[in-house]
Amino acid sequence: TESNPIVATLFPGDGIGPEIAESVKQVFRAADVPIEWEEHYVGKEIDPRTQSFLTWESLESVRRNKVGLKGPMATPIGKGHRSLNLTLRKELNLYANVRPCYSLPGYKTRYDDVDLVTIRENTEGEYSGLEHQVVRGVVESIKIITRQASLRVAEYAFHYATAHGRARVSAIHKANIMQKTDGLFLKCCREVAEKYPEITYEEVVIDNCCMMLVKNPALFDVLVMPNLYGDIISDLCAGLIGGLGLTPSCNIGEGGIALAEAVHGSAPDIAGKNMANPTALLLSAVTMLRHLELHDKADRIQEAILKTIAEGKYRTGDLGGTSTTTEFTKAICDNL
Ligand code: NAI
Ligand code: MG
Secondary structure, eight states, X not given: OTTXXXXXXXXXXXXXXXXXXXXXXXXXXXXXXXXXXXXXXXXXXXXXXXXXSSOHHHHHHHHHHSEEEEOOOOOOOSSSSOOHHHHHHHHTTEEEEEEEEEOOTTOOOSOSOOEEEEEEEOSSBGXXXXXXXXXTTEEEEOOBOOHHHHHHHHHHHHHHXXXXXXXXXXXXXXXXTSTTHHHHHHHHHHHHHHTOTTSEEEEEEHHHXXXXXXXXXXXXXXXXXXXXXXXXXXXXXXXXXXXXXXXXEEEEEGGGOEEEEESSOOOTTTTTTTOOOOHHHHHHHHHHHHHTTOHHHHHHHHHHHHHHHHHOSSOOGGGTOOOOHHHHHHHHHHHO
């Protein structure tokens, strides 16, 4: 309620981050969303407690609030610290990255019937950070797959499919070659699938999956996969509907944490010029509202964004328009 707002952490981030975060704040205000933002910026020095530029206080804020929205963070140059995104994933145990991806009405790409969700295991696989040189000219990278993390992300995928009225979950893999690792991942998916008889379960080899996605993306519904495949496939899917400026994501963590984030970077080439498209961050904020079960607000805001893009009068440069971030945001607020 208005008198008892929900507190959420906001990382405006770097580059275009503060501009598009401002857009989210304006739209939320216009829609009377009962959220109070607790803003945190990336620090200028390494915080020894996080071994990164993220401050301990900002992580505490997400842990306390359990919901947050993150703008893009530029990767600081130099060694001796952990990547910001890796730190967030590890410290907050953000085990699943969820990216809904659907054709935007009125914004033309080769397809008009994309409606899928990629769910990416976010903590292990090839991204475990275990690489070393064995001898000169030979390096080794270790891919870790555990039963615990695979079951956890599979559970989330089936839970998500059920909660969002989706019919099918496809596990994406290469178990014909990676027999032990992807084999274990698939075994866990099968185990979970048995508990959800109302959801159709299938397994698709990753290379074939890429071909099918490009040929006919409407074949897919919910896709669940190990980390590296998810990183690649989710960007491929963003491309099907018009690019990274449009697609939202949400990171799900242990203990009910949800940290929504736009998947694009800080766009230094257009930062500070009032040119950025705030859609990806706005739609990420919508996934956060859905996580909070504020579906009325989420629907209203999502409809206003889609309507504004479909009308085509106000569009930012990346979509072929000439509107500023501020003008596009105002058009969304008017459509609310
Ligand atoms: P980028 O996504 O920032 O930019 C790539 C191109 O897309 C640029 O031409 C940019 O202008 C455009 N673009 C991106 N978002 C846009 C938006 N919302 N509206 C309009 N145009 C948009 O990728 P880049 O240049 O490789 O990375 C820049 C910085 O961002 C680096 O420091 C990188 O490490 C960081 N980064 C951070 C991410 C995160 O925090 N999740 C993800 C990707 C990159
Ligand atoms: Mg990526």
